[in-house]
Amino acid sequence: MPESETSTEHEKTLNLANKNVSLKRTLGLFDGICFLVGSIVGAGIFVSPTGVLEYAQLNVGVTLCIWAASGLLAMMSSLCYAELGSALPYAGGEYYHVKRGLGPLPAFIAIWTLILFIRPASNAARALTFAEYATQPFYSGCPAPELLKKIVALAVLWVLGIINTLSVKMTTWVQNVFTLLKMLALILIVICGLKELGGKTEVPGHLKNAFSAEAPNAVQIAESFFQGLYAYGGWNYLNYIAEEIKNPSRNIPLCTITAVSAVIAFYLLVNISYLTVLTPKEIVSSAAVSVTWADRVIPTVAWIIPVSVAISIFGALNGGMFMLGRLNYAGSKEGHLPALISMLHVNHLTPAPAIILSTIIASIFVIPSDLLSLTNYFGFSTWLLVGLTVTSLIVLRYREPDLPRPYKVFLPIAFGVVLVAAFLVLAPIIQSPKVQYFYALLFMLSSMIIYFPFVYFKLRIPYFDAITCYLQLLMEVAPTDIFEDAKRK
Template sequence: MSNRYAAAGQDGQLSGDGTQADPGGELQDKDGRKVGLGKKVTLLRGISIIIGIIIGAGIFISPKGILKHSGSIGMSLVVWIGCGVLSLFGALSYAELGTCIKKSGGHYTYILEAFGPQMAFIRLWAELIAIRPAAMAVISLAFGQYILEPLFMPCAVPPMAVKLATAIGITSVMYLNSMSVTWTARIQIVLTFCKLLAMGVIIVPGMYQLFKGETKNFENAFDMDNVNLSGMPLAFYSGMYAYAGWFYLNFVTEEVDNPERTVPLAICISMAIVTSCYVLTNVAYYTVMSAEELLASEAVAVTFAEKLMGNFSVVVPLFVALSCFGSMNGSLFALSRMFYVASREGHLPEVFSMIHVRKHTPLAAVLILYPMTMLLLFLGDIYSLLNFMSFLRWLFIGVVVLGLIYLRYTKPDLPRPFKVPLFIPVVFCLTCFFMVFLSLYSDPVNTGIGFAISLTGIPAYYIFIYFNHRPKWLQRALDCFNRTLQILLVVVPAEE
């Protein structure tokens, strides 16, 4: 699709969709602004995106995976700190990439720049058909479960009620991201403060207990009798999963105000806050619960609140639900930009790189995940799909950071306003590939299935992208799809 539909107005006259073309031929909305994505992500909004996505439901529900595999309270805290440092290494590597490649799209864009279109398309394909719909459905299910929990206490929440609440949550997040970039960012800031408040509700009473002398659970914290060194890689795997999300600001680089300064600063501040909160929250848990009690709990924050706060513990599920909603909102905001950029590069239908003429949001790119997410929610085995795909996340993140090292040697003159010491990406890259091999070793069947699903991107690349002479029926279908969606959604190509 081109500007045929969009630029119907001439010499400043309004067209039917509320846009106008100025005498110079640039498309504008009725307020005289160019149709495009503005630089609306400030430092505070950048921090809220990163923290808001990283802190999901996990820290409130079940940090027991790390304790189980590390074997002792002391070692579990070491793992939480170590995972924070490793995540910071990855985040700093992405900060360098975000300041020298000033395009949105995150993983996809960096793989495209370093290793070419085929590898980038395979990454995009895996994200689109499985990884992101499943991940969105899972975090949304947690939202549905915990938003209804206070209404049904002490009974279990009916599964269909959870799915209906989840569907409402997904739809509301899609609607918010479709309507306004500014309001999406503002609400993300509010939700991030709610998450930090929720963690404060746990940390402050926990520290009070600690200063009162409730330290019995920390005695022999590093008892080596229970430490299982062979389980440490699995403990780090669980920890790195809890920290995942530090890369999302790189998905919206083009919308970041002064990215050379904002991206590295937002990443460093966010990782310092998240690591501190995670460690202090776990310390707070252990002031009230023994290792055995924590391992036996299905929802650690709820158990903690019941022990210390009595009836006030009913607010904890609401905080968890708000935390999940913030993760849903922030991740959708970032991911839509990856699909927007992929369409601009020709790897998705053209309509996904178009902007709503009045709302100035990438409406089609926001909605692209909606059908598949809802389908998985009601029909699919989401958790199995996530097991298939969990290793692919670290494989491709490792490939991205490997691309940073590769670009250091192939493009040494590329401007790098922010540059990290080489050992940082090397250590992080090795960590990612180690976690990939760990997945292959511990669960070869599910990992193999996930790898096979991603490899279906190779024939898709040659059918839809590589061959210039597509079958006429396929080209007509793509043209019809672009034209119909453009008219229905009232979107037009963005002005450069």
């Protein structure tokens, strides 16, 4: 290599090394609330509250109780996470807390499952659902071509990936705007529903005698509960971005309580609005409840609801990609992923390599979309991780009693969450044992094939450092500031 080129490369390396590179605490209280609400409220409440009602045997009273109970469990769990996030406000969320409380091997199994399957598959499913609603208006009366939907899904993934790579401020702005838009749609549904209820001469029979239908059995209640919990998915995302929240000891608990409480209230009110206009049988037979509701209540502007569904999915996908980038970043900082992934762009101060990696994996899931069907059998692993995280909270209470805890959850709540998580892990496996659950468990345990040689014994791959250096210069990324790393330890 000519001397001039060598000198240029050396100057670039020096410039990167001299940068003060670290994640910045730029997200305030409002940003945190919008991030959490926007991540929880996706397509579920607009499209398919049918699952809860169907498994509850069309019993309206039981259905509303299950929505409230699902929200209560999400609140209890999020309060446990609020203690961990305010005491250990670092990126990585559950992964970091499990590593701190239970050790590196359970944490590695968790991050292996999360970054290679659960989170990318979730983002791919959201992208495909967005594509479904974005393309359907152009194909009235017939389904949109699968190829077109996949192209749109890939496009939205990479647009959001680029936004997340370029600027935290831009990503936050997108999340805030789309959260406000989807909440306006929910407010519209609630107000119109209450107006319909107030204008009726008599309360609909299924609301007046809410518990008159046949009561579901224990198995059906469990299935209905699973459906409700799915709609609340995303309540745990705030801890993944704790390293970027201002005054985390105050804002994390406040964001958590405010956001989850608001979602519970809106979910109950929206369901009451649906039940005011539609009968339980009409809701169960509808492919998209909110669209059927809009055709009945606001037929002249019914297009608002499909647009709102697309907006809601877009915002939830943005939050999911923002969170997943931080999970990859944290795994790399703790030595469980290649060092390049923990580096930040020197100008934008975003975990660009981590975001690019998560976008590539999600894109792979979009192409052969039949892979997404496998994610149903990984549902138990989500609550397994919740159980491990809350167990870490209990362990840290006794192992590190002097750890500053600005917010402390009532300890029996933590034990209750662990017991419920154990039930949610075991129930689907015991209730309907399938070979797919064995494959999911085998996939999780296969992480040890990577862990022991490359993490535990620190086996080095030839030329890997040279490739890392080249990619670092190409992407203009640098390791995080040494002082920030020291504060984590």
